[in-house]
Amino acid sequence: MRAFLAAGLLLLTLVCSAQDAVDFDSQSITIALAQEPPQLNSMKATDQVSVLVLGHVMEGLTRYDRRGNIIPGVAEKWELTDEVATFWLRKDALWSDGVPVTAHDFVFAWRNALDPKTASEYSFILYPIRNAEAINKGELPATELGVTAIDDHTLRVDLERPTGYFVKLTAFTTYYPVRQDFFETQGELYASEWDAMVYNGPFKITEWVHSASLRMMKNPAYWDKDKIILNVIDAEYITSDTRAKLNLFVDDKISYTVLDGETYKDALRQRLRIRSFTTGSVFYMSFNHREGRLTSNANLRKAIRSVFDPEEFVNKVLATPGNLPGRSTFPVWLKGVEGRFRDEYPPPVFDVDVNQGRRYLAKAREELGVDKIPSLVLLVGDSPTAAKQAEYMQGLLKSKLGLDIKIDTQTFKQRLAKMTSGDFDMVNAGWGPDFDDVMTFGDLFATWNLNNRGRYSNPEYDRQVRIAMNSSYPKTRMDAMGQLQRILLEDAGVLPQYEQGVIYLLHPKLRGVTRRVVGTDPDYTYARVIE
């Protein structure tokens, strides 16, 4: 009975609340979430939707401004040395129930996130803090964590090693504060309902009908509330279907939606203004470097690189605007010493050259001692896009090099299982940034990095990563990163394919929405509706 009531209720809300996408008078907007936020406990959240919601209702020590620079959040100012980071918290930062945000809230949240019992997937992001890793392994008690509340408004963080980007990390979800007394009243149910959590961000959740809608309203207790113009962000729809969302957009029911390779044609037909944005993620083909794998042969990898044209891949295979041809594992937006990293340290350029590729292949055959290279396994996901990309690679390598490729299509988790066990020769993979520093891409192919699925291992690369890790001097770090970029690409350790772009629609009366490569995206915090 309850089920039918719920369905009826859903029906009613959808019929009655024919709310428009934007409203000037009330400064409210309506959006669609791709899915129900799976986890609003900031210590455990990993997915984009949860990060999106949390980014609006919570605030860390620091936050990003519209141009992507770090600005003060709960912390008014900070000081960072190689060993210690000290944060001075503002006195007017309050929780939504009026209780001040204190240094203890951070200490509690960080300790809790590292507690093995919490089983947080993102706990590794706290590892720059002293003893964090040992605590997460259960070797030390949580109280040993190198973070102390000197007083209510001073937080001292002892670092495991020099971490030049530590301040940027504090804007990340896992670093958000959690108030101990409130958390303990909720127990396991913390953050499972709108009233089962307290907020310290610009907005707060005021309504949450599971898998139907979620409403955020301006948080009157927020210290910087005068800068916030929007009163309501109403996620009235929860669907990941781009076509349904496009229809809602056309009906003036939602103010933002992404488009895919097919819906953009409808949007064009509807004469809608399409915008594009580069998400900041890089996609590449990882070669398997494990012992005994054919792809551990550098000449074979170079042969494949010689015939792969990222421009053709982006223009003909992906065939949607916004994607950039992959030239490096470091995306173009990363900051270098002064300007952009890619301008300061341009990656080596490899032109498409089939004859060169055949020469590499001949060398590879000789080194491997075979007349014909046995077929290689290309592991991909089961989405149509993944299949298309794999079929393209298969056709390309067959026609240009005569290489046989076996495509191994697996569902999401099965593909991950095979990636982890190394059961592939090549795998299409991608990497999105966790924080705004080259290091988030830099250590990706270090021997010890578990996300280095192909187990690329190069002592020189590792050495450069260590140099960058143990220095807080920008020039030294960037030089090391430039070096390791060159090493990886010259070695053809991976084959960069593209930097992902998205195309989307935004309501013409909605201004000030920020697209970000790191963190909350899209960010409506400073948005406003114009007349």
Added chain:
Amino acid sequence: MLVYTLKRLLAGVITVWFIATATFFAMHSVPGDPLMNDKAVTEEIRANLERKYGLDRPLHEQYFVFMGNMLKGDFGISFTQQNRQVNDIIRDHFPVSATLGVLAITFAALGGILWGALTAIYRNRLPDIIIMFLVILGISVPSFVFAALGQLALVNLNSLLGYSLLPVAGWGTIWHMLVPSLVLGLGTMALLTRLMRSSMLEVVNEDYIKTARAKGLSPMRIFFRHQLRNAILPVITVLGPQIAAITTGGFVVELVFAIPGLGRYFVQAVQQLDYTVIMGTTVFYGAFLVLMVILVDILYGFIDPRVRIES
């Protein structure tokens, strides 16, 4: 009668257990597990997760824990939607699938009986030929093609009219349900039309129709009171399995029309290897199917007095 019902129910319970067991082991034999994610986690974090979800225990132990919980009616918490009970998911999404299914079966049954009767009346004349051609089409064209074409037709209709007459996708109002349920019911409608037609033609030759005619009853009365009533019986028999087939088979329509039904959820859960949701949905659907078949069998005994249920 009671004994028969109880017997059937007992067999049903065993069937559900069988389904649960088969699902459990089929699911666990798939490489990978729900705890894996795009970003690799360290062994320690992984061990923490396994311990939390009880995946570190041996498989048979997990099986007994699951069975114990299932008996209590608790399927656990979804792996992908971390603060949602599987029960809540079923409760939220099944009504959507059920509404769609009931509407579709209504369309199918009404349409099937109507068209079937019409074709029988106009046997071998133009209406019969046209309808039977459409029926053949309805049986031969896969439902996803109908779904896609239905949506295409809507898009074109809306752009022709210049405003949204019917929503192209989504769920909520009766207008959202109209086209998807029609599309979903089309195959069944075609099937029922055929059945109804042959059943009508068979009934026409029965003695009681001849008697009625000889008595001088009006053709209308004969048609409605005698012919239609008797011809519907076989249609009702196949309705039971068809209800179950439609309610579970709706996922294509749910996918194409972006309807938040349970079928779509199941496909997602399989891709994500969300153990608890897979178990919950399969067992729930299995139980639903079994119950439906039993219900129809028992009901049939009431509808058709000729059928004597062995007890």
Added chain:
Amino acid sequence: MKAPPTLSAEDFEPAQHDIHVEQISRPSLSYWEDAWRRLKQNRRALISLYIIVALAAFTLIGPLLWRVDPSLQDLNQISQPPSMPKEATLVAPYKRWSGVTINDFPAYPDDYLDLIPAPIGLRPAMPPTTQAVRLVWDPVKGAGGYNVYRNTRRPETINDLGLPLGGTMAGNEVSFQDRLNLEQRTYYYSVISTDGYDESSTYTTIEVTPLLAMTRQDAISRGLIPEDSPLDIGDTLQIEFHPLGTDYLGRDMLARLMEGARVSLFIGICAPVLFVIFGILYGGFSGYFGGRLDQLLMRFADFVVALPFLLFMILFKIAFGIGPGESGILPMLIALVLLGWPATARLVRGQVLQIREQGYIQAARLLGAGNGYLVMRHIIPNTMGVILVTLTFAVPSAIFTEAFLSFIGMGVAPPTPSWGSMCNEGVKTMLSHPHELIFPAAFISITVLAFNLLGDGLTEALDSRMRSRE
């Protein structure tokens, strides 16, 4: 009153013994000959039979006649609808273009203007081809960059400029290269000035029709011209002909439909044959032994029947997994057989039990027929009709199941095409390239239709009750 007939002595002679009294005036027909005769009278069934034969020919002989590699990609002709043969112009190999930067013009504006004028002098930098369209324009005072859009119709308002292709980040960078999936058709390129962040509200548009282009190298490697061909840059040549168009990677639809037919029909016919054989063995065994074993076996069949079919199809399919390079046909076949057999088993068992009790069996037994003779002569031929009908109707449902699974992305693995997976790909581009959906969907429908009608015809032809109605 009539006079009584006069009888003679001859009338009392015994009649001559004539052995031809019960002569069969028409040739004797066996059960199967009779069925075949009546099937031939059913026009619809006969046409279906022809269609099935034609499909078999399409699948088996087709690839011999239409010798196009179904996996050969033609990135010059992506998603082309069915058309007449096309011509392309030979062009020089693609060279990277560094673009145009005007050095004596400021890269960033000194002050922000309220309205930055639209660029003027927008023109192609070289003859536009499908290889690349290169645009240049004159720099505008106050501009800190330019954004370029592309549409397939003339823009009416600023909201109608089309695809955001990208742009430049400085006021003196006044060129843009577009290579995004270019076709031989008219495009409208629009350029808007920006102050480095926000766009101005005016734009310039030009119309460009790129020429279908191909490099000489490419033409040689595709075997369109011989290595020593006299054709040179600027000359035109005939490119590959795709009578049914191409798919999203420029592969020939006709060749892919033939290959897809092989997969779809293989699964559609093999699975029913296998599960019917298994069903016959299981059902026959169960019916033969009878008693408790029969009860037990049939209970088990009931369980399998109760499994939600599609849910378990998906589960089994995933559980069996597909190895690298495998097509995924085998796991699907196994899953289909595992879930499909009980219906046939029940049917066969029922038939066996029923026939065993028939009068003619008892009569035959009385006449001293052995068990083997009974099975071979009576039981099998009498169940055969029902089994054949079941088989015919099982084919469409197996084809549907394959198509359905492939449609939701759980069917055969790429690059193996099946009609279902082709539909799956086609549905996504249904609005812009309907032919990618229509052809495979039509093939599925025709096949299913043919088998359904044939099944109907067979039912009528084999049904002994029908015989008396003629």
